[in-house]
Amino acid sequence: MTESKASCRNALFLAHRDVLVYVFSLFAPPRSRNGSALIETNECSALNWKKDLCNFMLVCKAWSDPALNALWSHLDNLAPLLKLHSSLREIDGSYFFLGSSSAGDVPGLNAGAKFNRYARAVRSLSLTAEGSKKTLPISLAGMAWLGQELKGVPLLPGLRRLYFSDPNSDSVHMGLLALILSPTIEAIAFNGTFLSANTFHAYALPLVGRAAPALRNLSLHDEKTAVPTSIWNSLPAVLSNLKLQTLSIRFPNNPALEAKFFGVLGKSLPNLTTLTLDVHTPSHGPSAEALGQELLPHLKTLHLVNRSECSICQCYPRFLLQRATSITFHLSANVPGSNAFGPSIETLSTIHSLREVEISTVYTVNRLSLVPFFQSLDLESFKMGSGFIRIENGHAGLEIRDFIGAAYGGTNRKRKWHLRELSTPTFRLNSANHHTNYAPISALVHIAQHGKGLERISLPINSIVHGTNQETLTSMIESWKVPAIPSTLRQLNIADMRPCRQGQNTDFKPGEYREMSRLLDTIFPNLETITVMKGVRKERCWDEDWELIEESRLMRKALRTGGKKVEPYVIAEG
16 A cells, blocks of 8 residues: 555544544443443543543544543543633632633633533533542532523533432532433433432432433432332332333332332333342232233333342232343352252243343352252353352362253253353352362363353363363363364353462463463364453462463464464474
8 A cells, every 4th residue: 555545544534523433432431231320430440541532632633622522421520520610719618600601711712612512522420429529519609600600501411321329418419410410311320328318209309300301221229228218109200200211220228118119110111121120028028919901011121139048039029020031149148958949940930031040149059059040941141150159079070060961951842042151159169168179171171062052151160180081181182073063152251270389389381371272272163252250369370371371372263263274383303
């Protein structure tokens, strides 16, 4: 390509501002899975994306404006924007607005115009208790002046998403809420104990119903409050004025739900497509059934959080339970029995829409109690990301084979769905509550052979043990027979529990890196990434070794998919 053609193409690219706007928008914080709330970024990651956009802004004039818009698209507090206001003044520790927003010229750009420009660029705003320390202490007079100056126009006229967490009833954030809410808002997440206070259900919630008519996604989450709340009476009436498509209500420690709530809620939300519920009646007693009317006609996704240990929570009426697509069992004690989930699984087997099951716990769960989930239910996803799996003596390291065998075989019935995601916790315990052996490398070969349709898996392994029948990495590669349907696994998330003690010869050998990457590329031809499981464990000393294995595997895959055969490298004797 000649220099003139390259220059022409670069100029053509820079001339398309909409392309640059889209590219730079990818650096801003992401939205949550259901779009109903923002994902809060930690301080380090927030600094990273802001720093990147600041650097892009300085590259050239064509990049400056789109990068600035992306930088202002998400705010963690309103202080940066308010400081642009030419009328803002500090008096005795409080902030006031003096004069007009058009006062105070800046060379090339009016100060009021700059404030209005970047106020229009904000698309998502996160106001948290921590963020309130950074927000300027605006006086009551300043609030009144700002509201009068806006003349009914929202402070952030282009705002799409709002995350609002635990303000005091007389905080700056609560004062600004009426000015922030806009007809353009699509998603709001309210989080914290203030949801159970009168300030929320008597003021903030009705205000949302009036000032955000375009709201489609709403999330209400109070993890801590354990006292009765009046929100159950006010919520359906407010929601009936909105055309919500996604709703998440989580009050796990507030068992004050009235039995008639679900019937009233269902009549208030005819357009709802996605619903998440973690709400409970006193003593988890049964809810009233809604009869005589088809409720929630457009509901497609329903996630129910169960807090009755291994039993199905009676808080949810049958008309909801039968439409569940995802169930979470929240366990607050060990599960020693092998049939602890038996009655629940029998009930779940009648729910034809169920696709996902999650076990949420920090306690120990018997391996045998988990197997029926795979045998009896047609699941696409099973997750147990924390806690411990107890394995009886003599079965250590074989639990993954049992799960795979139960999910993909052992039944003559035709499955509606196949397991696509399997997540297991890092640790395994034996009957004496001691750490036991972990799955050998040959377990990965078994997954590749029998996990038809599996795309993501998280599991612990012990890479120093290659197999249970004297297998070696080389022998597993040489004996591998490509199945009729190659493995569909795309993401492998592992915790290597290889012993990590000083004085023991457990280090990776140079040849292991090569053979391990060769084996993984052979048995998982569609694998995209290998990652290490998060969490604190002493065996994390092997994480860097797995980075080397992954680097080698990716190079082998690149050569293989590029049509080049990769032969084992042997140093010839000179």
